Amino acid sequence: MDADSPPENADVVVVGGGVIGCAAARLLASDYDVVVVERGKLASEATALAAGEVTISPSYTDYPEVGSHALEFFYEYDGTGEFHYEDRESVELVPTERIGEAKRRSERLASAGYDVDFLDGDEIESLYPGFDLGDEFEGGVRHVETGFVDPYTFATTLADDATERGATFLTDTAVTDVLVDDGAVVGVDTDVGRIEAPTVVVAAGWRTSLFLEDVTPIPVRPYRTQCIVLDLGSDMSETFPMGWIPGEHVYFRPELNGDVLVGGWSFATDDPVGASGNADEEFVQHVADLAPRFLADGDNARFVNGWAGVDGATPDTRPIIDAPADAPDGLVVATGFHGRGVMTAPVAATLVRSIVTGEETDLPREPFSLDRFENRSREFRFVSISSGDEAYEED
Ligand SMILES: Cc1cc2nc3c(=O)[nH]c(=O)nc-3n(C[C@H](O)[C@H](O)[C@H](O)COP(=O)(O)OP(=O)(O)OC[C@H]3O[C@@H](n4cnc5c(N)ncnc54)[C@H](O)[C@@H]3O)c2cc1C
Structure with missing residues (x-):
């Protein structure tokens, strides 16, 4: 109007x-x-x-009805106009020292009715050829109830x-x-x-x-978070899951054109209007260093695009x-x-x-x-969800 x-x-x-x-x-x-x-x-x-990730079920394991309400909506809304919900499982790659903890957590979630299981490194690589995990990540937790949208x-x-x-x-x-x-x-x-x-x-x-x-x-309070897109020289659209790596400040998902999107690197900002809309050089470098540690074609990764945006944190x-x-x-x-x-x-x-x-x-x-919230001040410690580690906090 x-x-x-x-x-x-x-x-x-x-x-x-x-x-x-x-x-x-x-x-x-x-x-x-x-x-x-x-x-x-x-x-x-x-x-x-x-990034359009839909990981609400793993994010609300204490309130399963929240995840199922959202997922039911996305399934039903898929196909409305140009909208598409891409159903895609996620693999939370687990550093070797946290394997025991991850197995216990996946058993607990599975017995509570979540479609979650623990996969060892060989199983992950044979299911998803895009991964090459080495000794650093000896397994991962697979979350089936996830997907992404534009x-x-x-x-x-x-x-x-x-x-x-x-x-x-x-x-x-x-x-x-x-x-x-x-x-x-x-x-x-x-x-x-x-x-x-x-x-x-x-x-x-x-x-x-x-x-x-x-x-x-x-x-x-405002915080700034970012995404980059990588071309690995191979088509990741069909064979690759979504996922995240606790402690590395990143999550990832395939793009429908075969590229891979890597997001994360979130920090509170006091200058939300003036903050750069480009991905930080440190983040690009971090992902360049990380890619060969878990992706089969990580050494070939070519930067396609990157950006940053501001959202509100509680x-x-x-x-x-x-x-x-x-x-x-x-x-x-x-x-x-x-x-x-x-x-x-x-x-x-x-x-x-x-x-x-x-x-x-x-x-x-x-x-x-x-x-x-007992204290409703805007001056609180920002917690990054993209660290994938609930214990991770920063000012
Ligand atoms: C890089 C990045 C990656 C992300 N990845 C994901 C993801 O994978 N999955 C996910 O679920 N979420 C993700 N998010 C978060 C998600 O984008 C936000 O949580 C969501 O868009 C918030 O929607 P909103 O409508 O509250 O805010 P916004 O999209 O910011 O909309 C608020 C609107 O209000 C308008 N407005 C403000 N003040 C006024 C006013 N006084 N009068 C009129 N209009 C006003 C603004 O112009 C704005 O358009 C990501 C965010 C970023 C930045």
Whole structure:
């Protein structure tokens, strides 16, 4: 829609047209008059830069319903418009000194019903010829319930669906203020005019905590994370799994054109706007050194492309999807997706809809509630999920 003539009112205004705003708008638009306001182009920030990995089942082994909700959505949504969900297992390569621990963990997960098993190095190499593991990685944990998507196509397909259901998208339009009257949200101001609405969903990525600074404290800080693409001279698209290497700060997945994407190397940043959009030279070098240690054609690796982007981190790495008790009525927050926003979008959308409508959902609310944090300051220690090592922390 033309940003010069925004609608004057709506049932729900969504602030932010990333994957979370688009997914939430789609689920709300069937029953509400929804306006999504995006300061730039749709899905042009963290969403456009994501690797698109869907590793939500291994990330939520304490809440299996979270992983299964997301996976069911991806299976069902596959084939909608241009959207494709690529079902692909993952291998978490385990350094030799952690083999015992990894075997125990995979047994525990398998007995809890996860499709997980431990493979020794020979089994990995015969199943996936792209690997050459040597003595350093004597095995790995195979997680079957994983896959990947193209994040931009995913978000724009959600937006197309939302539009079909009646949602309006205003791009190149910033929301400047949330309007509150008598303890309740009454709308937003944008740089092209006011939109009155009793419900405002703030899905503004890492900017959410700054945007709501005067409304309610949100413990989300920006961090920078990166990806590079390698051409190994062999086609990895069919034969290669996804995976990650604890302690090495990397995850990887095949590209459908046969290349390999390697991501990770995440650090908190105090300069999210000025931060470079290129992959760091140290990261490129790290991957160049690492590739021959686990890839059969690692010595042939040729750098194709690299980039960095900024996402929002929370103290415990899980997002905040909530109507905060101390915020004005009608304010819903969906932020802090900490490297997992693409895979968590179906879950976030269902939770946002449930908060707005009051409908029941089988999804748990507690891992996403704001009041799980006693301290809501933005000054917390950043935990990198791409280290693949829960114990790994840095300032
Ligand atoms: C390099 C990289 C790799 C990643 N890999 C993965 C992965 O493999 N799997 C995965 O699940 N996740 C991954 N992520 C994380 C994922 O990209 C994010 O968690 C997800 O995109 C967050 O979506 P979002 O909608 O919250 O944020 P965003 O995509 O950042 O969208 C927020 C939007 O809000 C808009 N906005 C902000 N303020 C305002 C305002 N005042 N008015 C109007 N609009 C506003 C912004 O312009 C922006 O478009 C990766 C991220 C990066 C950077």
